[in-house]
Structure formats: structure tokens, C-alpha cells
Amino acid sequence: MHELSLCESILQVLEQQATAQQYTKVKTVWLEIGALSGVEPEAMLFSFDVVTIGTLAENAKLEIIEVPGQAWCMACAGNVVVEQLYDVCPKCGSHQLQVNNGDQMRIKELEVE
Amino acid sequence: MCAVCGCGEGHSHSHDDDHEHTHDHSHEHRHQHVLSPVHSHAPGLTPARMVQIEQDILSKNNRYAAENRSYFSARGMLVLNLVSSPGSGKTTLLTETINRLKDDIDIAVIEGDQQTARDAERIRATGVQALQINTGKGCHLDAHRVGHALESLELNKHSLLFIENVGNLVCPSAFDLGEAHKVVILSVTEGEDKPIKYPDMFHAADLMILNKTDLLPYLDFDTEQCIQYAKQVNPRIKILSLSAKTGEGMESWLRWLKAELDLQRIDYA
Numbered sequence: 024m025h026e027l028s029l030c031e032s033i034l035q036v037l038e039q040q041a042t043a044q045q046y047t048k049v050k051t052v053w054l055e056i057g058a059l060s061g062v063e064p065e066a067m068l069f070s071f072d073v074v075t076i077g078t079l080a081e082n083a084k085l086e087i088i089e090v091p092g093q094a095w096c097m098a099c100a101g102n103v104v105v106e107q108l109y110d111v112c113p114k115c116g117s118h119q120l121q122v123n124n125g126d127q128m129r130i131k132e133l134e135v136e
Numbered sequence: 137m138c139a140v141c142g143c144g145e146g147h148s149h150s151h152d153d154d155h156e157h158t159h160d161h162s163h164e165h166r167h168q169h170v171l172s173p174v175h176s177h178a179p180g181l182t183p184a185r186m187v188q189i190e191q192d193i194l195s196k197n198n199r200y201a202a203e204n205r206s207y208f209s210a211r212g213m214l215v216l217n218l219v220s221s222p223g224s225g226k227t228t229l230l231t232e233t234i235n236r237l238k239d240d241i242d243i244a245v246i247e248g249d250q251q252t253a254r255d256a257e258r259i260r261a262t263g264v265q266a267l268q269i270n271t272g273k274g275c276h277l278d279a280h281r282v283g284h285a286l287e288s289l290e291l292n293k294h295s296l297l298f299i300e301n302v303g304n305l306v307c308p309s310a311f312d313l314g315e316a317h318k319v320v321i322l323s324v325t326e327g328e329d330k331p332i333k334y335p336d337m338f339h340a341a342d343l344m345i346l347n348k349t350d351l352l353p354y355l356d357f358d359t360e361q362c363i364q365y366a367k368q369v370n371p372r373i374k375i376l377s378l379s380a381k382t383g384e385g386m387e388s389w390l391r392w393l394k395a396e397l398d399l400q401r402i403d404y405a
Contacts, residue, residue: 025275025307032193044187054193061310061336108335109369118368122339132188 026066029128030074036130037080046135049080053132057125059092059108092125197311200279204314207286208297214397215297217315219337221330222303224323225347227255229380230298234262236390241397242295246285248277248302255300265289276307279314294401296393305334316396317342324348324355328362335369343392346377349384 037049052071056062064087071085092105096112097119103112105125111118192198208215218226227247234243245266247255256268267285269277282299291297299315301308309318320341322330325348331338338344344366346359359377366373376392378385 025310028274028276028278029193032196035196036189036191036193040187040189046185046187050184061306108339109332109365111368119371121371128193130189130191130193132186132190134184135187136184 026063027070027074029062030067030070033071033130034074034078034080037133038078040133041079044135046133047079048136049083049133050136051084051086051134052080052130053086053088055088055090055127055129055131057090057092057127058106059122059126060128062128064089088131090125090127092122094120094122096120194310194312197279200283201312201314204279204283204286208314208316209400211291212294212401212403213291213297214295214393214400215299215313215315216396217299217301217308217313217318218321219301219305219308219318219341220303220321220323221305221326221334224303224321224326225380226300226303226321227258229321229345229347229378230300231258231262232380232383232386233389233393234259234264236386237296237393238262238264241394242292244289244291244295244297246277246282246289246297246299248300250274250302271302275302275304276311277301277313278311282313294397296397305330305337309336309340316400319343319345321345321347322362324351324357324359328358329365331362331365331369338366338369338373341370341373344373344375345389346375347380349377350379350382 033052033054037052041047054067056064056067067087068085071083075081075083092107093102094105094112095101096103096115096117098115098117099112102123103114103120105113105120105122108122110120112120218230220226230245234245237243243264245256245259245264247253247259247266247268248271249255249268250271250273252270253268256266259266267289269281269285271277271281277299289297299313318341320337320343322344324346331344346362352359363375366375374392376385376388378389380386
């Protein structure tokens with residue numbers, strides 16, 4: 024359940040940026056969360072509301088952009104879509120997959136005032 | 137070059153490390169672009185606007201991890217992050233390992249648990265330095281806490297540092313502490329399907345230790361199936377099976393440790 028500490032990290036970024044970007048209120052936060060990042064979007068939404076109470080991001084909307092998992096299949100020599108880390112290649116059934124997208128968790132942009 | 141929009145300006149590199157040695161820096165590029173307002177608004181109202189941030193949520197942890205890593209590399213240390221569920225036998229494996237190596241290698245241990253200093257006391261009983269970090273409600277160690285722990289330890293050149301993470305097969309997988317390798321320990325009493333039930337951890341680890349093999353005769357544990365599951369999640373993972381209690385298989389683990397320590401001692405140009 025480290026979504027709570029991830030939300031605390033997000034809040035820290037929002038607070039740091041407030042001075043540099045000259046805003047006093049955050050209205051929306053867009054997050055990019057990969058399907059293979061180990062982050063549960065539902066838990067993220069719940070934690071975000073809890074963590075932001077009494078801060079510049081209170082009542083801000085958290086928009087999660089889910090990025091599908093992608094891996095390089097050695098056997099097929101091409102990228103394939105995977106939903107779990109233990110998936111086999113959907114084309115050839117090989118386990119020799121190297122994840123190359125969908126493991127990110129990043130703040131994309133903000134709507135502020 | 138800015139990865140966001142292709143501009144060549146506005147880079148803010150943060151070099152927080154003030155080490156006396158040279159090392160590879162990990163550069164954190166943070167760009168902020170203030171875009172034009174997206175909403176039309178009545179005069180006098182504060183305009184809402186968009187700010188593009190493109191910042192990894194774990195970037196703060198990763199910066200601390202990079203500092204830890206350069207601290208370790210400047211000392212030619214081998215640092216391992218030991219992860220597992222509670223009760224896999226991490227501390228017993230550690231005490232048995234330390235007893236076999238402490239005459240030849242400088243060893244220190246950082247112990248992470250939610251509460252109590254019991255594990256650090258068990259390690260200190262072997263005669264090596266151990267520092268306990270209590271995470272309180274926290275479910276994992278982070279690079280910042282480990283960085284502070286380093287201040288209280290006397291770490292020698294070419295020493296071996298074990299970081300025993302909080303017993304948890306989920307959260308510690310996401311937090312880099314600056315270690316050379318994550319080593320996941322799985323005891324045979326936990327069942328062979330743990331690698332596919334908790335894939336993030338087995339994906340993040342470079343070595344898996346199958347512990348408590350002395351109990352295999354009493355269990356229905358399918359070792360081959362377990363290894364297959366682990367390789368399915370992480371084709372690169374190396375697997376050792378041993379019993380820290382009887383000592384069976386310990387030799388390969390000690391050989392791996394010595395070889396990895398030797399690799400850290402290489403002075404690269």
C-alpha cells in the first residue's frame with residue numbers, strides 16, 4: 024500500500040513547483056501510470072484525496088492516464104503488448120520478454136491557478 | 137535537448153552530491169513549460185492554466201539512490217537489498233552468511249522493520265555492525281532513510297553491506313536504494329506460485345534464493361515449477377537453492393557473494 028507515500032511525493036512536487044510556476048491552487052493533476060508499474064489506480068485516487076486535505080491541492084482532480092504494458096520479444100524481434108509481468112508473448116508464447124514501456128509513474132501536467 | 141518539446145533551453149540540472157570523488161552523475165532534467173491558458177475567463181478572475189511537469193513520481197527517491205550508489209562505488213563496496221515476505225528466513229540466512237565470511241570480509245547490515253530492534257540485535261551477536269531502521273507505519277525502506285543510515289555506520293573500502301528490507305513482497309520492489317542487486321528470498325513453505333502472485337518483486341530482483349530446502353521432504357513444494365514461474369516473470373533472474381539452517385547449498389551463495397564483491401573492486405577508467 025505504498026500508494027500513500029507515492030501521493031505524498033506527488034504533493035511535494037506540487038508544493039515545490041508552486042513557487043517556481045507561481046500558482047496557489049492545483050485544480051487537476053494528470054498522472055501517467057503504466058500497467059506494469061505496480062501502482063493500483065484506485066488506491067492512488069483514494070490516497071490522493073486523503074493526502075491533499077488542507078493543502079494547495081485540496082479537492083484537486085486526479086486524472087490517471089493508463090499506459091499499456093509493452094515488451095520486446097526476443098523470439099519475434101518486435102514489441103508486443105503485455106498485461107502482466109508474467110505474460111508470455113501473445114504471438115509466439117516465449118517468456119523471453121524485456122519490458123520497455125508501461126512501467127512508468129509520472130506527473131504529466133497540471134491545471135493550476 | 138529537451139525531451140518534452142525539443143527545445144535546447146531551460147535545463148535545470150540538479151547536482152546535489154558534494155562527494156570528493158569523481159563518478160557518474162545521474163542527471164535529472166526537469167523542464168517546465170507554462171502553456172497558454174486553456175479556459176477563457178472573465179476579467180478579474182484568476183486564470184486557470186496548464187503546467188507541464190513531466191516528472192517521475194519516484195524522482196526524489198531516485199536522486200537519493202544515485203547519491204547512495206556513488207558513495208558505494210567510490211568505496212568499491214558491494215551492497216545488496218534483501219527483499220522477501222516476513223518469515224522467509226532473511227535474518228537467519230544473514231547470520232549464517234556473516235559467520236562464514238566475517239573473518240575475510242568487512243560486513244555491515246542495515247535492518248529495516250516496522251518495529252523493534254530484534255533483528256539488528258541478532259546481527260550484532262555475530263560481531264558485525266548493524267543499524268536498525270524502524271519504518272513505523274511505512275511498508276518499505278527508501279533511499280533517503282538509507283542515506284542517513286550510512287552516516288551512522290563506519291563503512292570500509294571493499295566492504296559488504298546487506299540492507300534487509302521490510303518483510304513485504306510488494307512495496308520494496310519500487311524503491312531503489314542504490315544497491316547493486318536486489319536479492320529476493322523465498323522459503324519453500326510459502327508455496328511455489330509466489331513469483332507469479334507477486335511478480336513485481338521477482339521482476340526487480342537479479343538473484344532469487346530458495347531457502348529452507350531442508351523442509352522439502354515434508355512439503356508438496358514443486359521446485360521446478362517455482363523456478364519456471366520465476367523465470368517467466370524475469371527471464372534474467374538467477375536462482376540458488378539452499379538451507380541456511382543445515383548449510384546445504386550455502387557454498388554457491390558465498391561464491392556468488394565473493395564474485396560480486398570482486399566485481400565491485402575493479403577500478404574502471
